[in-house]
Amino acid sequence: MTFAQFSDMVPKCTKPRLTPAAILDVIMANYSRSLPGNPVGVQVEVTVQDVMELSVLSNSFTADIWFSSIWYDPRLAYSHLDDCRQNLSFDDRFEKLIWSPNVCIVNTKSAHVHKSPKPNVLLMLLPNGTIWLNYRIRVQSPCSMNLERFPIDTQYCHLVFESYSYNTASVSVNWMDNPVTVLPEISLADFDLSRYRTSRHTEVYKAGEWYRLTVELEFTRKYGFYILQLYVPTYISLFISWIAFCIDTKALPARIVLGVNSLMSLTFQFGNIIRSLPPVSYVKAIDIWMCTCVGFIFASLLELAFVAYQDKKLILKSGKSNAAISTLVSYLKHFEPYHEVASPPPPLAIDEKKMMSRTPSTVTNPSKSELDGLDTTDLEEEINEYRKLAYARKKFRLLDFGANVDRISFIVFPLSFAIFNVVYWTYYLQDVRIPTWN
Template identity: 40%
Template sequence: MKYIPEITLLLLLLLFVHSSQAKGKRRKCPEGAWSEGKIMNTIMSNYTKMLPDAEDSVQVNIEIHVQDMGSLNEISSDFEIDILFTQLWHDSALSFAHLPACKRNITMETRLLPKIWSPNTCMINSKKTTVHASPSENVMVILYENGTVWINHRLSVKSPCNLDLRQFPFDVQTCILIFESYSHNSEEVELHWMEEAVTLMKPIQLPDFDMVHYSTKKETLLYPNGYWDQLQVTFTFKRRYGFYIIQAYVPTYLTIIVSWVSFCMEPKALPARTTVGISSLLALTFQFGNILKNLPRVSYVKAMDVWMLGCISFVFGTMVELAFVCYISRCQNSVRNAERRRERMRNSQVWANGSCRQRSNGYANGGSIISHYHPTSNGNGNNNRQDTPLVTGRGSLHRNGPPSPLNLQMTTFDSEIPLTFDQLPVSMESDRPLIDEMRSGSPPPPSGCLARFHPEAVDKFSIVAFPLAFTMFNLVYWWYYLSQTFDQNYQ
């Protein structure tokens, strides 16, 4: 008696092994049962390819299994998807319940598919749809004994997407598949989604996007020939912007910082500062063009446009600051040169005996110094030559010895009558404005408000103002665009 439980356990184990082996084999049809070929020949011999007889429209149930997805192309605004497309409807003319069949369903040959009626369901918005052939067409048709037809196609579909790149590269895109019966309106054929309309056979990961959501809905549209049922499945993709952070945002940050290096250089280092600014500007322009060449030519402003144009504006601002500094330096140099000329005129002015004399080559301004030697008679009646200088021009020169026109020196005051401005010597044409200024007695003209700025002070202000303004630009930019991305509801 104590061995009964062990015998029972052994019998159960043998029964389980037998049943598992039986599942791996086809059930043998009993005697008198018709083969599948005979059943199909009998059905097709009496079948007419017409709309199935029914009191109401034919109910077609649809579902899709997503096998894989290709990349989403922004230029052509489409994406590729591989699906298993399933249709299920009832056709009483194909029922074989009254025939002696050993199976309740028959897997039909695909060659018979064109001979039976189908709802002609198609994807009306697809750009290209092909049936996989590896090596033969991947189509499966199953006929149930009550006349229900189950068809499955393995399709590769290129479908359009509704691209909106205003938030690029933080954008969210949607792509839609639309199913309709191409030949029958809703009075003849009604389309319905199955309970589980969309099934993902594996996690979908695209190079640039993540599929974050999908949804289905049904609509009824009015056409000239009546109302048509339309089934839609919408796939929502969120862009992975990590690539653009590395390839676009980080390089532009570095370029902007490099453009600020010119503020630390001397204002006189004009070639070096110009090279830094132009190089930064060209780098940003090249980076901007490299990004835009992979995007469609849309007319609205994208988030990347705002960023790149803002960065280019900051680099352009450094060039404007450099031009301002150079202009201030030039104004200050002009003022210093004018002051030097004015000081030189003051130092060269001499109030002496009603005349002003300079060291010259025998010429005083406005007249010439000419030495003549006149012979004079002494007491003995001898004509002795004595050098007597004769000065022509303004003033006179008293000298006992022989004159030396090449070494005339400016004299000191030996007259209480000052010279007039008309008598002042003008050695250069550029000194005439200064003489006119001194003649008028008016103060020197103001050098302008820009001369009061110092180039070093402008650079010190810019090295604080530019980073502060760029920081404010970053705060507004990232808050505006990232907040819209995080607040989106995909349900």
Template identity: 35%
Template sequence: MRGDYWSWVRSTRPILLQFAFIISALFVLPRPTDATLNYRCTRNSINLGQIIDALLKDYDTHLLPEAEGVNVTIELHVQGISGISEITGDFELDIMYSEIWLDPRLSFKHLNVCTTNITLKSDFKNKIWTPDTCIINSKDSKIHSSPSENTFIILYEHGLIWSNFRLNVKAPCKMDLKMFPFDSIQCQLQFESYSFNTAEVRLLWHDIPVTMMEKVELPDFDLISWSTDHQRLEYPNGVWDRAQVKFTFARRYGFYLFQSYFPTSLTVISSWVGFFFDVRSVSARITLGVSSLLALTFQFGNVLRHLPRVSYIKCLDVWMIFSVIFIFCTLVELAIVCQLNRWERERQIGSKVLGHWLNQIRKTRSKDTRKNNGEIEGPKKRNLLKPIYQEQPPPSPTSNDSSNNILKVRNALKAPDGAAVATIVPSEEEPLHNLPSKKKKWWSRIQARLPKLSIPDMDWTITSVQVDRCSMIMFPLSFLVFNITYWCIYFTKMDRPM
């Protein structure tokens, strides 16, 4: 029994000692005061001046934090994009730019500070080593001051430095307006260390390189994508790291559909109204065509005023040029119609003169028959009429009007008694007498074959009314074919979402 007792005491001895220590601590140790309970580690509780002086003692800003080089991690927070200018070829945006690197010389963990990081003002950056990163392709950039400079630095206990700037940047964009207004624009920001090459500073993108703090809404463009890239460029004094971010914007083409394509289409269609006018309404048709052409030119100039003067042809240029051609063709058609109408009037006047001349012949022959006191037979009438027709000189084979020798003019001339008919037929055999003997055979063969080749009883005369009626069909049909071809070609070339 005695042995069991001492074994139990030895086993419970550690527990008894711990219990006795807790009881003595409760009654012997002093209680914490109210000041101790309310103590917090705040910025005012830290003597930043002593910490900074201790860290910067024997600190050399010209030396690298690490001999093998420094890795600098960068990231962007895009606050907003102000606008894109096609004239100057750039875009403007506000960003919060951060760069992070490690400098072991600034570690303050050994100083037993109650916090793991401290926030410092921008003047501290002038006292330490920095990677001197810059936006190498920017046209203009500045740090916001509203009203104080929008920068800060956070220093962590292990020497990690996080530097942040709020910048307004204007950078160039790559403008390719061949597909305007269905084009897309690419704008870039390129970051480099201005002072240190790859052996000293290496730029790396953060895991989340770009953050859009708000939705980008522009009147003319939509931000459809962004991407990051890393390059190394050779300069005369070494190789430099370059980190770049590319923003892709797609143009909103709704404005141009309603302000350029639809109005010009209506202008072209309105120029066809002249086809339904009477041929004699020349002034109205000219006014309609010229006013349509001027309206189209004004619309085209209004669009080009906001674009750079590029030498290549844009998508909208093709549309406008063909629209001008369609309206110009209506004016050409009007000129053709007017010329045909003039020829028609001349033919009508000529037929009236010929009819009046034949009437005079009939009256003359009627008087002659009455003087002879008797009726003249048909052959005698032709003999009387023959001297009148022989008064006309024979056509010269060398004259320019040799085609008139083939023309047949037949008119029925009735005597008062209605028995005789006079026929005027210019001689068709005269050209053969004037030709050489060898050519007579060829000419006779050609005359023999012409009736077989020609279509009998076919009138090839084109009138002004026929031209107008043909234009009513051909112009709308050709404009429809142009539209189908135009939209099919450019929709297949489009490299952006609809």
């Protein structure tokens, strides 16, 4: 039943009889603060006026609410005294003179009645004895914080009402038909108050059973701030680290600077976000994102190290081959005058297959009998040409190997990250809220 329905129960006016003070004197003359009847039905209604803060560090929210209790006490009826007066309004002083169910919020961390300038308490008495008691209070209550989906998360906060002084045998507490009202101008920096739901159940204590009313508020995080301050910068850092794949493999310092700077930037951004969160033992969505991004940048640095190592290994092999050929040329100089070797005639055409078919032992360790039947001048020219050809080939292999690895990485890294994005955003953007809420 709503308050308007209670008001409709007031009889039609015929003529005024007494003043408010006289009515109060009459109804309070023989009034006792004892329980009016068993059990007394009490209806509760809550209006959320404003939500100032929702803190993930303290697992609580702070709000201003109007909290109303309505019950019927026939001893306070005055319709027989004045059927023209619709209601009598009092402040908190009259509340202390009558019986009340003492409905309170039992799960608060702190609560106080606003005093601006006097206590914000309204007690309204209807002619039929119905009492409407309203408080305007600021309350700090706990929230069930779960940051596994942060920053695309939804948090739930609770207000729990009970009659503190009376169990189910004395007072029956219920929600009104429209139990919760949320004012439209409520706005938080990080959250939207999206939905609410109410429930009623019986709580068992050592002293007996109590009716418990619960209102659960659903807060959905506004993640636009984190898109701009976290996700977009991480995208940029990753793209910058991939630019290193387009830089020549010889420009090793430039490639290292790009990778290391991207890694440091990512770590700094992650630290700024984590500083505003409580330490929890489970993995959050932001942890998965940041660890994956760091892994991609670290993998790009490993790719750089691998290419540099392979380049160094090929250079060392090329140096050993040149040393073997130089040894052969020095050996030939013992069989021809130096000036003839040093000033050879124009180079002849080289039979490349012939040179490539020679075994290393023949080139590096020729026997004297083999050398006696050769024109050392022609052989030296062929060896010089072979050395140039071998060096050119190894240099090409060296450059081509690093370019191929970079070319493959430039495709594999963005493609892998795109697949990760599809999986990540598909999972975390799905609506996991309870569908049966208001």
